[in-house]
Amino acid sequence: MTVVYVDSVFVLNMLADYLLVYAAAQLAGARLRRLRFLLAALVGGAYAVAVFLPGLGWMSAPPVKLAAGVLMALVAFGGETRFLRLTLLLGLVSCGFAGCVLALGLAAGRGVPMQNGVFYTNVDMKVLLISAAAAYLVLTVVFRASAHRSGAGGFMIPVTVGFASRRTALTALCDTGNTLRDPVTGRSVLVASAEKLQPLWPPELGSLLTPSALRTPTEVMERLASSSRDAARFRLLPYSAVGVESGLLLAVRADWASVNGKRRERLLLALSPTPVGDGCDALWGELEG
Numbered sequence: 524m525t526v527v528y529v530d531s532v533f534v535l536n537m538l539a540d541y542l543l544v545y546a547a548a549q550l551a552g553a554r555l556r557r558l559r560f561l562l563a564a565l566v567g568g569a570y571a572v573a574v575f576l577p578g579l580g581w582m583s584a585p586p587v588k589l590a591a592g593v594l595m596a597l598v599a600f601g602g603e604t605r606f607l608r609l610t611l612l613l614g615l616v617s618c619g620f621a622g623c624v625l626a627l628g629l630a631a632g633r634g635v636p637m638q639n640g641v642f643y644t645n646v647d648m649k650v651l652l653i654s655a656a657a658a659y660l661v662l663t664v665v666f667r668a669s670a671h672r673s674g675a676g677g678f679m680i681p682v683t684v685g686f687a688s689r690r691t692a693l694t695a696l697c698d699t700g701n702t703l704r705d706p707v708t709g710r711s712v713l714v715a716s717a718e719k720l721q722p723l724w725p726p727e728l729g730s731l732l733t734p735s736a737l738r739t740p741t742e743v744m745e746r747l748a749s750s751s752r753d754a755a756r757f758r759l760l761p762y763s764a765v766g767v768e769s770g771l772l773l774a775v776r777a778d779w780a781s782v783n784g785k786r787r788e789r790l791l792l793a794l795s796p797t798p799v800g801d802g803c804d805a806l807w808g809e810l811e812g
Contacts, residue, residue: 532575533568540567543620544599547613555681556599563599567591592617605802680783682713682805684723684792687778691722695782695805702808703762705791712760713780714772715805717794723777727751732773737796740773760793782807 541564548555570591574583581587596610603609682693693715703712717734724732728751736743740759747754753775762772772793780790799806 533572536571537564537568539620540564540595543613543616544595546620547609547616548599550612550616559599563595566598567595679803680807681781682783682807683781684713684715684720684777684790685779686723686775687725689723689725691720693719693804694802695807696800696803698806698808703760703793704808706760708791710787710790711808712774712791712793713782713805713807714793714795714799716799717796718798719804720792720794728753732794734796737773737794740771740794743773760791762793 541560544560544563545555545557548560570582573579582591592614593610596606596613599613600606600609678697680695680697682695684691684693695713695715703714704710705712717732717737720732721729731743731746731751744757744759747757756776758774759771760774761770772795774791774793777790777792778788780787780792782790
């Protein structure tokens, strides 16, 4: 007779589910919403407990498992523009993680305490963490190699930008073809969709920095110079791209930006009046680790 401790089942599966959701978000370059990831992990832990409750054995059926996985994805990634991709990636990471746990457990000669696809007793924490790291490493290599072969020139990374007391999160494509540089510091410039940056601006700036207005950046610069106290933050940058008729982009110096976890003070943002790409909000010209 197998003895199952509900608290052990809940904590172990919650930890594993958090690692899975976090790894999927990292691989896809999605925003790292840790509170939502924790809520998704709580859902996963609750499901794992429910499987062992009297009269609920039917919850271990494959369709119910699939529904539980989709529910976790909704909690973690609901509202993301690439929700389907993130959901599929979460499934892929889960398979890779389970395979690594099984392989390491068998290699250690301890077996894997799993029933109906759910951990039900204590697993060696070292095996759990090594498995998560191995699955993440393998999938990272696969995704980076795929991006390189497809000619994308890079991969997605999370970016957070701060301006005054406001901040906004973006998903940026690391694109080595983006050679735009800050003429003062020589550092890379983050080219971002003006529409995605709207939450960053106070009302007086938001009315000036609309995508339609930014198609004529010189006119916007003149209005800023005459009406905004933040005019000194702005400048015009020469830029050659389809859809920018004047060959100029309006740029603004943010207070700070976090690019894939690395903080950069006073980063220059170039405001693109058109979307910068499919599935991303910005372009970054350096390959971040």
